[in-house]
Amino acid sequence: MSEERSENPTPILDSRTRDTLHPPAEPPPGTSAEIRRSVLGMNLLVSFLSVVLALVIGGVLIVISSPEVLSAAFYFFDRPADTFSAIWQTLSSAYSALFQGAIVNLSALSEGDLARAFYPMSESITIASPLIVAGLAVAIPFRAGLFNIGAQGQMTFAAIGGGYVGFALALPAGLHLAASVIMAMVFGAVWAGIAGFLKARTGAHEVITTIMLNYIALYLLSWVLNQDWFQREGRNDPISPILPDTSVFPNLFGLSLRVHAGFLVALVAVGVMWWILNRTTLGFRINTVGANASAARTAGMNVGRTWIVAMLLGGAMAGLAVTMNVNGTDKVVTAGVVGAIGFDAITVALLGRASPFGVLWAGLLFGALRAGGLTMQAQTGTPIDIVLVLQALIVLFIAAPALVRAVFRIRGGSSEAMSLAKGWNG
Amino acid sequence: MQLQLRGMTKSFGDLVANDDISVTIEAGQIHALLGENGAGKSTLMNILYGLLRPDSGEILVDGSPVAFGSPADAIKVGIGMVHQHFMLVPVFTVAQNVELGDERVGPLGFLRTSEAEEAVREVSQRFGLEVDPAAIVEDLPVGIQQRVEIIKALTRDASCLILDEPTAVLTPQETDELLAIIRGLRDSGKSIVLITHKLREVREAADVITVIRRGRVVATAIPPSTSETELAALMVGREVSLTVDRGTSSPEAQTLQVRGLTVYDAADRVVVDDVSFDVRAGEILCIAGVQGNGQTELVEAIMGLQDRVVGEIHVGGTVTSHPETRRMLALGVGYVPEDREEDGLVSTFSLAQNLVLDTISTSRWSRYGIVDYARIDAGARELLAQFDVRARDAYVTAGTLSGGNKQKVVLARELSRDLTVLIAAQPTRGLDVGSIEFVHRRLIEVRDSGVAVLIVSTELDEVCALADRILVMYQGRVAGIVGRDSPRDDLGMLMAGVVPA
Ligand SMILES: Nc1ncnc2c1ncn2[C@@H]1O[C@H](COP(=O)(O)OP(=O)(O)OP(=O)(O)O)[C@@H](O)[C@H]1O
Ligand SMILES: [Mg+2]
Numbered sequence: 001m002s003e004e005r006s007e008n009p010t011p012i013l014d015s016r017t018r019d020t021l022h023p024p025a026e027p028p029p030g031t032s033a034e035i036r037r038s039v040l041g042m043n044l045l046v047s048f049l050s051v052v053l054a055l056v057i058g059g060v061l062i063v064i065s066s067p068e069v070l071s072a073a074f075y076f077f078d079r080p081a082d083t084f085s086a087i088w089q090t091l092s093s094a095y096s097a098l099f100q101g102a103i104v105n106l107s108a109l110s111e112g113d114l115a116r117a118f119y120p121m122s123e124s125i126t127i128a129s130p131l132i133v134a135g136l137a138v139a140i141p142f143r144a145g146l147f148n149i150g151a152q153g154q155m156t157f158a159a160i161g162g163g164y165v166g167f168a169l170a171l172p173a174g175l176h177l178a179a180s181v182i183m184a185m186v187f188g189a190v191w192a193g194i195a196g197f198l199k200a201r202t203g204a205h206e207v208i209t210t211i212m213l214n215y216i217a218l219y220l221l222s223w224v225l226n227q228d229w230f231q232r233e234g235r236n237d238p239i240s241p242i243l244p245d246t247s248v249f250p251n252l253f254g255l256s257l258r259v260h261a262g263f264l265v266a267l268v269a270v271g272v273m274w275w276i277l278n279r280t281t282l283g284f285r286i287n288t289v290g291a292n293a294s295a296a297r298t299a300g301m302n303v304g305r306t307w308i309v310a311m312l313l314g315g316a317m318a319g320l321a322v323t324m325n326v327n328g329t330d331k332v333v334t335a336g337v338v339g340a341i342g343f344d345a346i347t348v349a350l351l352g353r354a355s356p357f358g359v360l361w362a363g364l365l366f367g368a369l370r371a372g373g374l375t376m377q378a379q380t381g382t383p384i385d386i387v388l389v390l391q392a393l394i395v396l397f398i399a400a401p402a403l404v405r406a407v408f409r410i411r412g413g414s415s416e417a418m419s420l421a422k423g424w425n426g
Numbered sequence: 427m428q429l430q431l432r433g434m435t436k437s438f439g440d441l442v443a444n445d446d447i448s449v450t451i452e453a454g455q456i457h458a459l460l461g462e463n464g465a466g467k468s469t470l471m472n473i474l475y476g477l478l479r480p481d482s483g484e485i486l487v488d489g490s491p492v493a494f495g496s497p498a499d500a501i502k503v504g505i506g507m508v509h510q511h512f513m514l515v516p517v518f519t520v521a522q523n524v525e526l527g528d529e530r531v532g533p534l535g536f537l538r539t540s541e542a543e544e545a546v547r548e549v550s551q552r553f554g555l556e557v558d559p560a561a562i563v564e565d566l567p568v569g570i571q572q573r574v575e576i577i578k579a580l581t582r583d584a585s586c587l588i589l590d591e592p593t594a595v596l597t598p599q600e601t602d603e604l605l606a607i608i609r610g611l612r613d614s615g616k617s618i619v620l621i622t623h624k625l626r627e628v629r630e631a632a633d634v635i636t637v638i639r640r641g642r643v644v645a646t647a648i649p650p651s652t653s654e655t656e657l658a659a660l661m662v663g664r665e666v667s668l669t670v671d672r673g674t675s676s677p678e679a680q681t682l683q684v685r686g687l688t689v690y691d692a693a694d695r696v697v698v699d700d701v702s703f704d705v706r707a708g709e710i711l712c713i714a715g716v717q718g719n720g721q722t723e724l725v726e727a728i729m730g731l732q733d734r735v736v737g738e739i740h741v742g743g744t745v746t747s748h749p750e751t752r753r754m755l756a757l758g759v760g761y762v763p764e765d766r767e768e769d770g771l772v773s774t775f776s777l778a779q780n781l782v783l784d785t786i787s788t789s790r791w792s793r794y795g796i797v798d799y800a801r802i803d804a805g806a807r808e809l810l811a812q813f814d815v816r817a818r819d820a821y822v823t824a825g826t827l828s829g830g831n832k833q834k835v836v837l838a839r840e841l842s843r844d845l846t847v848l849i850a851a852q853p854t855r856g857l858d859v860g861s862i863e864f865v866h867r868r869l870i871e872v873r874d875s876g877v878a879v880l881i882v883s884t885e886l887d888e889v890c891a892l893a894d895r896i897l898v899m900y901q902g903r904v905a906g907i908v909g910r911d912s913p914r915d916d917l918g919m920l921m922a923g924v925v926p927a
Contacts, residue, residue, distance in 0.1 A: 299784035
């Protein structure tokens with residue numbers, strides 16, 4: 001049973017079924033400081049309103065793409081009420097399906113079937129777990145002023161190391177899982193560390209190096225998957241042996257719900273990263289370097305070394321993220337084991353304002369949207385692409401906080417103008 | 427144009443920056459705003475320029491009320507503002523900078539730069555502001571760049587010009603030229619608002635002085651009848667001594683020695699040329715010189731902040747030819763950088779965090795890499811009170827402080843460390859007279875506690891007030907090292923590269 005699931009990974013159209021070969025376009029040079037400022041300076045309200053606004057626009061799209069509404073609109077002038085009720089019908093059923101597919105199945109709950117009732121929440125969390133940790137992989141370097149576009153490659157490289165330890169070694173339960181997870185974190189850290197090292201020593205821009213490393217990791221994984229020592233015996237397709245139970249995250253609520261202990265590890269990772277960033281001298285250095293590198297240098301901090309450490313930490317998180325799939329959901333390494341999580345992580349980190357708890361909520365939100373989107377498609381025929389549109393809209397609004405402020409008429413933009421216009425005299 | 431501010435009130439949280447301020451700025455007058463650091467001068471002017479919205483109060487232009495949503499509105503009614511940090515594009519020419527934001531375009535959308543150059547020429551002739559419209563801005567000295575800012579405002583027909591601490595980075599000569607220009611503008615009927623902490627300038631140039639303290643207007647004065655001491659007392663609310671009681675220095679062992687220091691810039695030019703000097707424990711050596719003669723690069727090189735350095739630096743018994751910032755700090759070298767915004771502070775950090783920026787890893791604030799924030803906060807409260815930093819509390823971000831208070835935060839941090847050497851570049855730039863008095867006293871105390879103090883200052887007054895010995899730099903070289911009693915004229919000649927007979 002578990003074998004069948006692992007080969008045919010999941011019935012859910014999550015981020016992993018998207019094309020992994022096309023990383024998002026590289027941002028134009030020179031804007032990173034601006035983006036950084038707008039992300040870190042944005043307030044919680046704007047994040048929240050961005051989501052609301054996206055849901056509203058998504059609602060419009062759902063309505064105009066609905067055949068019921070269209071046909072009712074044909075005789076709008078005869079019976080306008082029909083159109084409005086069709087709109088209401090479409091919207092409420094779509095968003096209610098989205099909700100029920102993401103959080104809790106209400107009818108199952110009323111029947112008392114708890115497993116079925118909470119299956120949606122389990123799915124949301126399962127999808128969210130790697131997104132959250134990968135979000136940390138982007139957020140931490142971001143705090144040091146670095147754009148880690150390479151979570152994808154770091155996860156891919158980590159899948160090789162962590163996966164190999166996971167299926168090839170024979171160790172006692174627990175220890176085996178720990179060894180596999182740690183190996184994945186080390187591999188992820190190494191891959192990110194390369195970019196950090198190049199940045200610190202040669203000034204090579206991390207956006208370029210991490211994107212290139214993404215390709216290298218991707219082809220490395222395809223190559224490895226065809227080697228005798230990695231490929232499953234008797235198979236011609238690129239797939240690794242199945243991970244034994246000793247190196248797999250246990251399911252939290254039995255076999256009928258996919259949510260596994262990896263989620264708890266993700267929560268711990270969020271807490272630990274928060275602690276590092278906010279309570280340690282290392283975190284202080286990371287924040288200082290990111291906020292004002294020349295002040296950091298003047299205060300005797302080693303900017304290059306801080307960059308390297310931030311990348312190592314981020315890479316370790318990327319490595320941890322991929323174990324959510326390799327040692328959790330999939331229990332096997334395939335070419336698609338990372339999917340596009342490493343790229344979605346960028347969005348999650350931005351939405352979470354590069355703070356660990358922000359990333360946690362953003363990851364959960366995206367996980368819920370993905371899980372709910374599938375149910376929405378199945379129940380109401382609303383295409384799941386709407387979910388991708390929602391995500392894209394959220395990012396768009398977050399990138400343009402002034403727009404959101406204008407829509408909701410929030411004051412506060414003027415303080416930005418102030419800081420631009422104020423000079424020496426503070 | 428007559429400008430009236432009536433009942434202006436602006437609070438940030440529970441801090442009232444402007445408290446029911448009413449000021450009238452008449453046409454053809456130079457109106458000086460005087461007040462201690464954080465009194466609310468910049469806030470008031472930012473309101474007048476449309477950068478901030480007041481909580482209450484109104485602006486009247488020639489008697490009729492106006493409302494400014496943005497600087498564009500203020501510019502439209504004829505208000506221009508020159509900020510201390512110039513908003514110029516360094517690689518553009520003067521004319522291009524002037525037309526920026528107000529470009530004249532030809533039929534195909536091409537810029538008509540020649541027209542802009544003509545406009546610049548016209549304005550600069552009319553008001554006697556000499557400048558070459560085709561010059562690239564980054565090649566110009568600071569004083570001329572400021573002129574470009576003024577021209578920019580004038581080409582947009584400003585009839586009221588706001589200058590916020592325009593003289594802080596100017597040489598004395600540039601300052602005199604600026605004051606002459608301002609007077610010329612006044613005589614042509616423009617109204618000028620001048621913010622400055624330098625009482626001499628105020629008395630020289632201003633027609634009316636409004637003194638603000640803690641967000642309120644406390645006095646209006648007419649210069650000739652009010653002395654500098656009286657002005658200082660009005661500003662600070664107590665007697666200020668304008669001279670430092672420096673006592674006598676008792677220098678001891680050589681603590682900081684610099685030998686044959688040469689610094690190259692990115693373009694391979696020699697900016698500091700074979701400089702050698704000593705600073706003994708218990709003495710203050712001031713480096714004087716016109717801005718841009720290598721002083722900045724010299725102290726940066728000592729602190730390990732320049733990349734291409736030749737020479738030797740001794741601190742205490744330690745010799746190094748490749749100074750590393752962290753090591754210098756660990757040796758007990760305190761450093762007040764010249765550019766506080768860029769190098770001294772992290773504007774998004776709280777004051778408490780800024781006060782431990784370079785000591786966070788010491789056992790005072792952290793153990794095993796874990797930060798003790800309770801201690802940091804307590805230490806911060808104490809320091810802020812001690813240095814009279816005007817801020818709501820220790821948790822506001824440094825970016826919201828007034829210019830002078832930012833400088834005090836940097837000083838508080840560096841002066842409160844265990845020091846063997848203190849290097850301070852322009853330690854009192856932007857400070858009010860009361861704070862200058864305080865900082866000077868602290869610097870003397872630091873000296874008397876046996877620290878070797880190296881101060882870079884372009885203010886001759888400050889140099890003469892503090893120094894035990896004076897090193898004058900000219901074009902990257904040591905033009906001379908003289909005692910503190912040498913006549914000012916000699917110093918002036920050294921600063922111009924002439925060796926006095
Ligand atoms: N955006 C802001 N948020 C919070 N407080 C602010 C902000 N801007 C100014 N303040 C506070 O308002 C007070 C007045 O500041 P302002 O910049 O007007 O002083 P100033 O008179 O120009 O002083 P200085 O001579 O030092 O430049 C200060 O205490 C400052 O901390
Ligand atoms: Mg000010």
